[in-house]
Amino acid sequence: MDAGRHPKIKVLAYSEVEAVDGAVGSFRVTVRKKARFVREDLCNSCAECAKVCPIIVPDGYQMGLSSRKAIYIPFPQAVPSAYLIDASACLGNNPIACGKCYDVCEKKCIEFDMQDEILEFPVGAIIVATGMDVYDPTEIEEYGYARFSNVITSMEFERLICAGGPTEGHFVRPSDLQRPRRIGFIQCVGSRSEKYGSPYCSNICCMNTIKDTLLLADHYPDTESRVFYMDIRAFGKGFEDLFTRSKAAGVRYVRGIPGEILEDPATGNLRVRVENTLTGELEEHEFDLVVLSVGVTPRQDSAVIQRLLTLSKTGDGFFMEAHPKLKPVDAPTRGIYFAGCSESPKDIKDSVTQAGAAASHAQILLNAGQITLDAVVPRILEEACKKCGRCAQVCPFHAITWEKGQVAKVVAAACTGCGCCAAECPFDAITMTHFTDEQLKAQIDAILRDHAREKLITFACNWCSYAGGDTAGTARLQFPAHARLIRTMCSARISEELILYAFEQGAPMVLVSGCHFADCHYINANRQTVLRVERVWDKLEKLGIRPERLQLEWISAAEGQKFAEVMRALEPLRAAVTPQEIDHAMKALAEERHRKEAKERAAREKAAAPASS
Amino acid sequence: MEETRPFRCLRCGHEFTAVYKKDGALVERTCPKCRSNSIRLKKDKPAPAAGPSQPAR
Numbered sequence: 001m002d003a004g005r006h007p008k009i010k011v012l013a014y015s016e017v018e019a020v021d022g023a024v025g026s027f028r029v030t031v032r033k034k035a036r037f038v039r040e041d042l043c044n045s046c047a048e049c050a051k052v053c054p055i056i057v058p059d060g061y062q063m064g065l066s067s068r069k070a071i072y073i074p075f076p077q078a079v080p081s082a083y084l085i086d087a088s089a090c091l092g093n094n095p096i097a098c099g100k101c102y103d104v105c106e107k108k109c110i111e112f113d114m115q116d117e118i119l120e121f122p123v124g125a126i127i128v129a130t131g132m133d134v135y136d137p138t139e140i141e142e143y144g145y146a147r148f149s150n151v152i153t154s155m156e157f158e159r160l161i162c163a164g165g166p167t168e169g170h171f172v173r174p175s176d177l178q179r180p181r182r183i184g185f186i187q188c189v190g191s192r193s194e195k196y197g198s199p200y201c202s203n204i205c206c207m208n209t210i211k212d213t214l215l216l217a218d219h220y221p222d223t224e225s226r227v228f229y230m231d232i233r234a235f236g237k238g239f240e241d242l243f244t245r246s247k248a249a250g251v252r253y254v255r256g257i258p259g260e261i262l263e264d265p266a267t268g269n270l271r272v273r274v275e276n277t278l279t280g281e282l283e284e285h286e287f288d289l290v291v292l293s294v295g296v297t298p299r300q301d302s303a304v305i306q307r308l309l310t311l312s313k314t315g316d317g318f319f320m321e322a323h324p325k326l327k328p329v330d331a332p333t334r335g336i337y338f339a340g341c342s343e344s345p346k347d348i349k350d351s352v353t354q355a356g357a358a359a360s361h362a363q364i365l366l367n368a369g370q371i372t373l374d375a376v377v378p379r380i381l382e383e384a385c386k387k388c389g390r391c392a393q394v395c396p397f398h399a400i401t402w403e404k405g406q407v408a409k410v411v412a413a414a415c416t417g418c419g420c421c422a423a424e425c426p427f428d429a430i431t432m433t434h435f436t437d438e439q440l441k442a443q444i445d446a447i448l449r450d451h452a453r454e455k456l457i458t459f460a461c462n463w464c465s466y467a468g469g470d471t472a473g474t475a476r477l478q479f480p481a482h483a484r485l486i487r488t489m490c491s492a493r494i495s496e497e498l499i500l501y502a503f504e505q506g507a508p509m510v511l512v513s514g515c516h517f518a519d520c521h522y523i524n525a526n527r528q529t530v531l532r533v534e535r536v537w538d539k540l541e542k543l544g545i546r547p548e549r550l551q552l553e554w555i556s557a558a559e560g561q562k563f564a565e566v567m568r569a570l571e572p573l574r575a576a577v578t579p580q581e582i583d584h585a586m587k588a589l590a591e592e593r594h595r596k597e598a599k600e601r602a603a604r605e606k607a608a609a610p611a612s613s
Numbered sequence: 614m615e616e617t618r619p620f621r622c623l624r625c626g627h628e629f630t631a632v633y634k635k636d637g638a639l640v641e642r643t644c645p646k647c648r649s650n651s652i653r654l655k656k657d658k659p660a661p662a663a664g665p666s667q668p669a670r
Contacts, residue, residue: 517641527639537623537653548623551651554641569624569647 004079011079012119020126020308023414024335024371025500027123035114036084038071040175042109043082045073049101049110050083057089058527059166063156065174066166073100079581083109111246112277125335125362128319129355130305132341135190135197135294140210143186143292148263149175150287153189153294154208161215173289175268180288185209185398186258187229190475191295198526200316206233209293210246210554217249225251226285228258236349254283261290290479296345309336310398312523318344329358332523333372333397334414337361341407376417376434376489382407384429391421394492396523418522419493419499423532428497435488437497444502447484452506453582454568456483457573458513459494463521464556465513471560472567479567482574483511490514494531499536499550504589508577509549516554543588549577624649 003009012031019030055070091098092112102110136156145151150173163169173180182493187205190197213225234243247253258274272285299315306313310333312320319342321328329337335524337358340351385407392402399414400421422432447455460466466487488494491514502510512533520526537547553566618633622644632640642652
């Protein structure tokens with residue numbers, strides 16, 4: 001409500017983001033403001049329209065436990081406090097002449113011909129607070145959520161016990177509208193499960209159930225509550241105290257997740273079978289109502305926001321932060337921040353904390369008025385660019401703009417310097433400042449100058465595998481000393497040309513190493529590494545060079561042990577490469593390079609010929 | 614939607630079938646035998662080898 005009244009905050013309710021262009025400090029956001037068919041500047045929520053509306057549909061806000069009209073306010077504290085018409089349910093005034101709301105509205109707020117508005121805003125920073133969905137337990141047949149009316153979810157429980165809910169806070173069970181006196185809560189429904197829902201802990205369910213049991217004990221002291229759990233995770237401030245109070249209030253906690261719920265059709269009561277893992281005994285409990293404590297899931301439509309903002313997701317489907325410890329509210333894309341459950345399941349306190357941090361980060365950015373960029377950015381050599389657009393295609397941050405027939409352009413503010421574009425450019429038209437081909441080749445030359453046969457050229461990404469090597473070193477782990485590391489910002493910077501150059505200069509083996517997929521600091525740039533290495537394997541095989549001489553490994557900064565193991569495992573492979581193999585590779589690759597250069601020269605001469613004649 | 618393919622480990626030579634893409638995106642691959650990530654997609658027709666002698670394995 002405060003946000004809605006704030007002079008510097010514009011709330012666009014009932015709207016969807018359609019496009020986001022630009023980069024940090026100068027985003028341009030296109031928003032579709034959907035037609036409400038009610039003038040929100042005139043509507044005073046008198047509710048006369050809803051009284052006469054003949055259409056009744058399930059109320060989504062009340063979890064379908066009550067109904068609403070086709071003209072409605074989504075929820076009591078909605079901002080703006082104005083009605084809107086559900087166009088999919090409304091009869092409208094044509095062809096069936098209803099229009100009763102129109103007739104009854106004294107302020108003439110109803111506009112059946114209202115259209116969606118497309119709005120554009122320049123913004124400097126974006127905070128993603130798109131929330132979460134809750135798990136639908138229908139698929140768990142054993143619990144009969146779709147079959148037994150007295151099996152409800154924790155969200156439905158919230159509505160039933162809320163004073164603003166469908167029963168105005170009078171707690172009743174759905175089958176007979178009688179007050180339930182024996183209530184069972186089943187934890188981890190759709191959480192911490194490989195079979196149903198998600199393998200992660202949803203963070204909020206334990207404390208939500210403890211709160212619910214205390215609420216019941218307070219409002220209805222004669223209620224008997226039992227909670228079936230795996231572990232109670234009460235790690236926040238004051239949470240253990242709440243848990244203790246719940247137990248002291250008579251709530252019984254049974255360690256074990258029920259395998260089945262059965263219904264007595266005559267009474268609607270439910271029998272829950274569970275193995276109590278503390279006693280090892282099979283127990284059966286009877287309840288009037290069972291509450292499934294459902295887990296948190298990422299928003300179903302989060303892929304849309306992911307695409308619009310060039311974000312990355314973790315394996316569980318939530319948005320990935322730039323760094324889990326050091327940048328927990330920043331997205332990998334500059335100028336974008338996270339708040340709440342869009343990033344991971346979290347409770348209100350953590351969501352508010354993160355929202356405050358995100359707002360502060362955005363404010364710091366906007367107040368500074370300028371940003372400092374890393375010097376590691378690509379430079380496009382216009383005369384060499386063949387306008388193919390490959391660089392724009394592979395850039396994980398959409399930091400390269402390209403139009404057909406045009407030279408690609410780098411948006412430096414959006415670029416994070418992974419170097420994928422430079423590695424992918426087939427015409428050497430992109431040079432990566434501070435990580436140029438010449439600089440990297442010079443390092444290869446220096447490594448192979450002496451005792452080349454004994455060297456393992458290791459390309460290591462700055463964030464993970466290079467740091468993994470450091471971890472191995474500082475932990476004094478023992479491994480063969482043949483590896484020579486060449487640091488790049490991302491494994492995606494390692495071009496086919498650099499790998500082949502190392503072999504041509506006499507390297508017996510090359511290792512390309514980077515972050516694990518989930519840890520990639522450049523959203524998903526290391527997927528390009530995989531595709532490229534696969535191409536090089538094919539090429540090597542075609543030239544009669546064993547593909548095994550090129551290895552690929554994902555090593556995180558913490559995996560010093562893995563770094564040492566990889567080095568130990570690769571040593572016999574390196575030692576097995578014969579001088580004949582190395583000579584053959586050097587010769588074959590030199591010939592291949594000469595062929596390519598001759599072809600390029602011929603193409604250049606052909607292109608220049610009409611101009612000179 | 615998972616897409617499985619045959620693979621060969623370029624460290625230990627182990628051949629196996631694993632998920633290649635999930636929901637259209639590449640997945641990280643690891644050899645179930647030696648834990649290496651040098652996992653090469655097996656092609657139906659291997660490229661013709663034009664090289665010198667191969668070392669005994």
